Amino acid sequence: xxxxxxxxxxxxxxxxxxxxxxxxxxxxxxxxxxxxxxxxxxxxxxxxxxxxxxxxxxxxxxxxxxxxxxxxxxxxxxxxxxxxxxxxxxxxxxxxxxxxxxxxxxxxxxxxxxxxxxxxxxxxxxxxxxxxxxxxxxxxxxxxxxxxxxxxxxxxxxxxxxxxxxxxxxxxxxxxxxxxxxxxxxxxxxxxxxxxxxxxxxxxxxxxxxxxxxxxxxxxxxxxxxxxxxxxxxxxxxxxxxxxxxxxxxxxxxxxxxxxxxxxxxxxxxxxxxxxxxxxxxxxxxxxxxxxxxxxxxxxxxxxxxxxxxxxxxxxxxxxxxxxxx
Amino acid sequence: xxxxxxxxxxxxxxxxxxxxxxxxxxxxxxxxxxxxxxxxxxxxxxxxxxxxxxxxxxxxxxxxxxxxxxxxxxxxxxxxxxxxxxxxxxxxxxxxxxxxxxxxxxxxxxxxxxxxxxxxxxxxxxxxxxxxxxxxxxxxxxxxxxxxxxxxxxxxxxxxxxxxxxxxxxxxxxxxxxxxxxxxxxxxxxxxxxxxxxxxxxxxxxxxxxxxxxxxxxxxxxxxxxxxxxxxxxxxxxxxxxxxxxxxxxxxxxxxxxxxxxxxxxxxxxxxxxxxxxxxxxxxxxxxxxxxxxxxxxxxxxxxxxxxxxxxxxxxxxxxxxxxxxxxxxxxxxxxxxxxxxxxxxxxxxxxxxxxxxxxxxxxxxxxxxxxxxxxxxxxxxxxxxxxxxxxxxxxxxxxxxxxxxxxxxxxxxxxxxxxxxxxxxxxxxxxxxxxxxxxxxxxxxxxxxxxxxxxxxxxxxxxxxxxxxxxxxxxxxxxxxxxxxxxxxxxxxxxxxxxxxxxxxxxxxxxxxxxxxxxxxxxxxxxxxxxxxxxxxxxxxxxxxxxxxxxxxxx
Numbered sequence: 001x002x003x004x005x006x007x008x009x010x011x012x013x014x015x016x017x018x019x020x021x022x023x024x025x026x027x028x029x030x031x032x033x034x035x036x037x038x039x040x041x042x043x044x045x046x047x048x049x050x051x052x053x054x055x056x057x058x059x060x061x062x063x064x065x066x067x068x069x070x071x072x073x074x075x076x077x078x079x080x081x082x083x084x085x086x087x088x089x090x091x092x093x094x095x096x097x098x099x100x101x102x103x104x105x106x107x108x109x110x111x112x113x114x115x116x117x118x119x120x121x122x123x124x125x126x127x128x129x130x131x132x133x134x135x136x137x138x139x140x141x142x143x144x145x146x147x148x149x150x151x152x153x154x155x156x157x158x159x160x161x162x163x164x165x166x167x168x169x170x171x172x173x174x175x176x177x178x179x180x181x182x183x184x185x186x187x188x189x190x191x192x193x194x195x196x197x198x199x200x201x202x203x204x205x206x207x208x209x210x211x212x213x214x215x216x217x218x219x220x221x222x223x224x225x226x227x228x229x230x231x232x233x234x235x236x237x238x239x240x241x242x243x244x245x246x247x248x249x250x251x252x253x254x255x256x257x258x259x260x261x262x263x264x265x266x267x268x269x270x271x272x273x274x275x276x277x278x279x280x281x282x283x284x285x286x287x288x289x290x291x292x293x294x295x296x297x298x299x300x301x302x303x304x305x306x307x308x309x310x311x312x313x314x315x316x317x318x319x320x321x322x323x324x325x326x
Numbered sequence: 327x328x329x330x331x332x333x334x335x336x337x338x339x340x341x342x343x344x345x346x347x348x349x350x351x352x353x354x355x356x357x358x359x360x361x362x363x364x365x366x367x368x369x370x371x372x373x374x375x376x377x378x379x380x381x382x383x384x385x386x387x388x389x390x391x392x393x394x395x396x397x398x399x400x401x402x403x404x405x406x407x408x409x410x411x412x413x414x415x416x417x418x419x420x421x422x423x424x425x426x427x428x429x430x431x432x433x434x435x436x437x438x439x440x441x442x443x444x445x446x447x448x449x450x451x452x453x454x455x456x457x458x459x460x461x462x463x464x465x466x467x468x469x470x471x472x473x474x475x476x477x478x479x480x481x482x483x484x485x486x487x488x489x490x491x492x493x494x495x496x497x498x499x500x501x502x503x504x505x506x507x508x509x510x511x512x513x514x515x516x517x518x519x520x521x522x523x524x525x526x527x528x529x530x531x532x533x534x535x536x537x538x539x540x541x542x543x544x545x546x547x548x549x550x551x552x553x554x555x556x557x558x559x560x561x562x563x564x565x566x567x568x569x570x571x572x573x574x575x576x577x578x579x580x581x582x583x584x585x586x587x588x589x590x591x592x593x594x595x596x597x598x599x600x601x602x603x604x605x606x607x608x609x610x611x612x613x614x615x616x617x618x619x620x621x622x623x624x625x626x627x628x629x630x631x632x633x634x635x636x637x638x639x640x641x642x643x644x645x646x647x648x649x650x651x652x653x654x655x656x657x658x659x660x661x662x663x664x665x666x667x668x669x670x671x672x673x674x675x676x677x678x679x680x681x682x683x684x685x686x687x688x689x690x691x692x693x694x695x696x697x698x699x700x701x702x703x704x705x706x707x708x709x710x711x712x713x714x715x716x717x718x719x720x721x722x723x724x725x726x727x728x729x730x731x732x733x734x735x736x737x738x739x740x741x742x743x744x745x746x747x748x749x750x751x752x753x754x755x756x757x758x759x760x761x762x763x764x765x766x767x768x769x770x771x772x773x774x775x776x777x778x779x780x781x782x783x784x785x786x787x788x789x790x791x792x793x794x795x796x797x798x799x800x801x802x803x804x805x806x807x808x809x810x811x812x813x814x815x816x817x818x819x820x821x822x823x824x825x826x827x828x829x830x831x832x833x834x835x836x837x838x839x840x841x842x843x844x845x846x847x848x849x850x851x852x853x854x855x856x857x858x859x860x861x862x863x864x865x866x867x868x869x870x871x872x873x874x875x876x877x878x879x880x881x882x
Contacts (some may be wrong), residue, residue: 025727028667032646032717033724036745040639043748046766047755054872055771083775085877086869088862096862100846101615101778119872124776125771209857212850252850253610256619285617 053121054152058091059149064090065139066146066153067115074112074161078103080130084119091117100215105137106247106289107216109162114139118152127152131299164323165241168233168304169208169221172196176229176234177206180228180307186232196233200226207232211319213249214286220248220319223308225264230307241326244268244292246306248320250280258283262311264318266294280318298326333512337459341467348474349451352874355478356447356487360440360756363488364786368648368691370813372490373442374788375411376423382407382586383424401590408587412595413602415585418495421445438820442490450487453498456505457620457708464674469715472742477711479749482700485760492532493701499528499706500538504681507542508674511550511570522572526580532687533603534705539573541684546570547714548659549673605768609697610847615778617846622692628703629690634768634779635700637749640714643721647713650720651679682709695752699761718742759787762870771871781844785809787875790868791841792818794878796825798866799839804829806837808851834858838881844874855879 008288064087071093078097079087094115099107108114114134121128129318131141139156140153146153168175177196178186189198195207203224210219225231248266249255261282268276268290278290310316337345365373386398397403408416409522422442430441454474461470478484486493510517528535546566556563582588588595611618613627624630636644642876654671657664671679674851685703690695696702723743726734748766756763756771762782764774775781788810799805805828807815818824831837834855842852856862866878 026667029720029724033721035642035646036717036721036742037641037725039642040744040748043638043766044744044751046638046770047748047751050770050871081772081776083874084872085874086867086872088864088877089867093865119772122776123773125772208730210862211851214852215846215849215855217853253619253709253847256610256617256847258620300509 007079031160037063050123053119053123055119055148055150058149059132060087060090063087063117063148063151063153064092066148067091068093071115072113074110076108076111076113077115077117078108080116080118080127081125083120083121084117087117097217102214102216102286103133108134108137109157109160109269110164112158112161112168113142114156114158116152116154116156118154119150120152121150148170162325163255163265164245165326166235166238166324168235168306168322168324169219171235172206172208172221172233175234176232176236178229178232178234179204181233182229198226198231204231206231209319211251213251213319214255216287216291218287218319218321219245219248220321220322222251223247223266223306223318223320225308225310225313225316227311227313228311230267230309232305232307234303234305236303237301238324240270240294240297240300240302240304241324242293242295243325244270244275244294244304244322245325246278246290246292246298246322248278248280248318249287250282251317251319254315254317255285256283257315260312261315264308264310264316265309266290266318266320267309268322269307270294270302278320280316294324327816333509333514335463335509335512337462338467341459341462344462344467344471345455347368348458348471348861349455351451352478352487353447355452356450356484357440357444358446359757360443360488361437362789363485363760364758364789365439365810365814365817366489366784366786367809367811367814368491368784369439369442369489369786370811370815371411372419372422373426373439373817374813375416375419375443375780376426376490378407378410378423379416379420380423380427384427397587399586404586404589405473408585412587414492414532415581415599416587417527417584418445418490418492418532420584422490437822439490439817442837443488446487446490446494448852449495449498453494453501453708456498456501457711460501460505460508462706464678465712465715466719468738469712471721472718472746473708473711473715475482475746476643476714476749477708479746479753480636480707481749481753481763482635482760483704483707483757484753485758485763486701486704491701493704496528496532496534497704497708499524499531499535500681500685500709503528503535503538504542504677508677511566511673513565515568518568518572519576521569521752522574522576523580525573525577526584529577529581530584533600534702537684537688539570540588541680542573543570545673545677545680549676553673571682573719586848606695606697608695611696611699612778612780612846613696618696621695623694623696624690627696628686628688628700631700632686632703634774634777636763636765638746640711641767643714643717643745644710647715647717648679648682648710650717651675651682651713655679678709678712682706682713691701699780710786713814738860756870758789759868759870759875762787762873762875771873775873781846781873782875783845785811785814785843785866787843788818788841789823789858791866791876791878792823794866795828795839795841798880799825799828802827802829802836803839804831806831806834806840806855808841808843808848809843834879840879842879844877845848852877 075094076097077091077094082098082100085098118127134156138159141153142157173194177189189196198204204226206223208221210217263282264280266278275289276292278288280288361523389395389397421775425444426441429436449879461473505518506521506524550566554566651692654668657668658671685706689703720737726737762785789805815830820824834840835858840855859879864877865880868876
C-alpha cells in the first residue's frame with residue numbers, strides 16, 4: 001500500500017518524538033518499560049553474581065591434591081562442563097578428559113573409575129545432567145559429592161570395565177605394515193621405532209597417536225590410506241576373544257568437507273576371512289564404530305588384518321583404534 | 327532549501343558542538359584503550375598492505391622530484407605497491423598506511439600499531455557524530471546521545487572500533503551515505519552530490535556497500551516517490567531521484583579513481599575482486615552447538631548471534647524498539663487497522679528500519695558465508711541503537727507518568743544509567759578480548775561455551791599470554807603462536823609486546839613453546855601439541871571466567 005497523505009509524515013518534517021503522553025498508559029508501553037527495566041536489573045544481578053560462581057586457584061589446588069591422594073591406575077577425570085579445561089593446569093595425577101558435547105559409554109568404558117570434576121555454580125551449568133549421563137552408562141557414584149570451594153568432585157565406578165585383552169593400537173610395533181600393489185606384491189613399510197613409515201609418502205606412516213575425532217581425543221593408529229591399493233596393518237598370532245571392536249574416523253576439520261573427497265574404508269580380516277567393514281564417509285562428522293562377533297573363534301590364535309582404502313586418498317586423515325574383548 | 331534553519335533535518339543550535347564532543351570522546355575512549363588489544367589476523371595483512379600503499383606515495387613524490395611523475399603511474403609501479411591484498415579496495419588501508427608513515431615513521435608520535443589504527447578511531451568518532459546528528463532529529467537530543475552510548479557500550483562493537491580493519495570504517499561509510507541521502511531528501515543539491523561522494527567512499531571501503539543503494543531505493547519507492555508524485559508530479563519525482571543519479575555516477579567513478587590497481591585493467595581486475603567475494607569460502611563457525619562449515623547456514627543466524635552478543639539491557643531496548651517500528655510499518659502499509667494502536671510510519675523511520683535490518687537480513691540468508699561474526703552486520707548497529715533510544719524515550723514516558731514531578735527530570739539519566747551500567751561492566755570485564763564476549767542472556771563466557779558458541783576468532787586474544795612468554799621463554803626460543811600469522815607476530819615484536827629474540831615457529835613440531843588458541847575446528851592442533859611435546863598438561867593459559875581461550879604448553 002502506498003504512503004498516503006494521512007499516514008505519511010512529510011519528509012520535510014523531522015520525525016516526531018515517540019508518541020503522545022496518553023500512550024504512556026498503554027499496556028504495551030508498560031510491558032516494554034517492564035522488560036527494559038527488568039532486563040537491566042537482571043543484567044546487573046548477573047554481573048554481581050558471576051564472581052561468586054567461579055572457583056579460585058586455591059579451590060583447584062585443593063581438589064588436585066585430593067585427586068592425587070585417591071587416584072589409581074585406570075582412573076580418569078571427566079570435566080563438567082566439558083570445556084572447563086583449566087583443571088589441566090592443576091590435575092596431573094590422572095588423565096583429564098574433555099569429551100565435548102557428545103560423550104558416549106564407549107569413550108569411558110575402559111576406565112575403572114571416573115572422577116567427575118564439576119563447576120556447578122557457573123551460569124548454565126547442569127551438574128545433574130552430567131551425573132545422569134554417567135548413571136545411564138553403567139557408572140555408579142561411589143561416594144558423596146566432595147566440595148572444594150566452588151568445585152565438586154564425585155567418584156563414579158564403572159560397573160563393567162571393558163579393557164581389551166589385545167590392544168591393536170598399543171601393539172602396533174609388532175604389526176607388519178605394507179601397501180598391497182595391484183599385482184599382489186607388498187610394498188613394505190618397515191618398522192622404525194614404534195612407527196611404520198611407508199616409503200611412498202611421508203604421511204603414510206602408521207603409528208599410535210592422540211588424535212581428534214569429532215572433537216574428542218582418541219589414542220588411535222594413524223593410518224592414512226594410499227588410495228585403492230590397501231594399506232595393510234597385519235597382526236600375527238592374536239588371541240581371539242568374544243568380540244573385536246573397532247573405532248575410527250577422519251581427524252580434524254577436513255572431516256567437514258565432502259566435495260572432492262571420498263569415503264575411507266577399513267576392512268577387517270581374520271586369517272583370510274573378511275569379518276567386517278567400517279566406513280568413514282566424506283563430510284560426515286563423528287567416530288564410526290564396528291563390533292565383530294568372534295565368539296566362534298574365541299580362544300584360538302589368528303592373524304588379524306586391517307586394510308584401509310580410499311578411492312581418492314587426498315586428505316583422508318584416518319585414525320582407528322581396535323581391541324579384542326574377551 | 328538554502329539555509330540550515332529552513333532544513334528540518336539540519337542540526338539545531340548546539341547539535342554540532344555535542345556531535346563534536348561525542349566524536350572526540352569516542353576517539354579518546356578508543357585511543358586510551360587500544361594498547362591492550364591484540365592484532366587480529368587481518369590486521370597483520372593490512373599493516374603490510376598499508377605500508378605498501380603508503381610507499382607508493384613516497385614513490386610518487388620521489389618521481390616528482392626526479393621530474394618523472396609518470397613513472398609512478400606505470401602498471402608495473404602500481405602493481406608493485408598496490409598488488410598486495412587486492413581482494414579489498416584500498417581507502418581504509420591507504421589511510422592506515424599514510425597515518426603510520428606520518429605519525430609513526432616521520433613524527434614518531436605513535437607506536438607502530440597505533441599509527442595504523444589511528445584513522446579507524448577518527449572514523450569511529452565521526453560515526454558517533456553522525457549517529458548523534460541523525461538521532462537528535464529522529465529521536466531526541468538526549469536520545470541521540472543515548473544511541474551513541476548504546477552503540478559503543480556493546481563490547482564487540484567497541485572492540486572493532488580499535489582495529490585497522492574495514493569493519494568500523496564501513497559502518498561509518500554506511501552511516502555517512504544514509505546521513506547524506508537523508509539530508510538530500512529536502513532537495514539540497516549539496517547533499518545530493520555528497521550522497522554520491524559518500525557512496526563512492528563506501529564502495530572504496532568494502533563490498534558491503536554494494537547492496538546499500540537497494541535499501542535506499544526501497545525507501546524511496548515506498549516513502550518518497552508517492553509523495554513527490556502527489557505533490558509535484560513527474561518533474562518532482564525526477565528531481566527526487568537525483569541522489570540515485572549521484573550514487574550511480576559519482577560512486578563508481580570515485581571507486582575507480584581511488585584504487586590505482588584498477589587503473590590499467592579496470593574490468594579484468596574488478597571482476598577478479600567481485601568474483602573473490604561472490605565465491606568466498608566459509609570458515610568453520612560454532613553456533614549453538616553445531617559447527618557450521620558449508621551452506622545452507624541457519625536462517626536468522628545474524629539475529630541469533632546478535633541476541634547473545636549485545637548486552638541484555640541494550641538488546642531488549644533494541645528488540646522492543648525494532649518490533650515497535652515493524653508494527654508501525656505493518657500498520658502503515660499492510661494492516662491500517664493497527665493505526666489505532668501505533669502511529670503510522672514516517673519516511674525517516676522507514677529509512678532507519680531499512681538500514682537496521684538490511685545487513686542483518688543479508689547475513690541471515692542460508693547461502694551467505696558467515697565467517698567473522700558480528701562485524702559483518704556492524705552497519706546495522708547504529709540504526710538499532712536509534713531504535714533503542716526511541717524505546718528508552720517510551721520507557722521514560724511510562725516511568726515519568728508514575729513519578730513525582732521533582733523526580734521527572736532525573737528519569738531519563740537515571741534509567742539510561744541503569745540500562746548502560748551493566749553493559750559498561752560487561753565491556754570492562756571483557757576488554758580487550760572483544761571477540762569472546764557473550765551477554766547475560768547467554769550466561770557470559772561460561773554460558774556461551776556451554777551453549778556451544780564460537781569461543782573467539784582472529785587470534786588477538788594471544789595478548790593474554792604474551793607477558794608470560796616474555797618472562798618464561800628461553801632465549802631465542804621458537805614459539806608457536808597458533809593462528810597468529812607471521813605479519814602479526816612481527817607486529818607484536820615491533821610494538822614491544824613480544825621479546826625481540828623470540829622466533830616464529832610454524833607449528834608445534836619446530837617449537838619449544840606453543841600457545842594454542844581454542845577453536846573447535848582446530849582441536850586437532852592441541853592434540854598435535856600433546857603428541858609432539860609428550861604432555862597434556864599446560865603451563866599457563868588465558869581463561870576468561872574459566873573458559874579456555876589460549877592455552878600454553880612447554881616442551882618438557
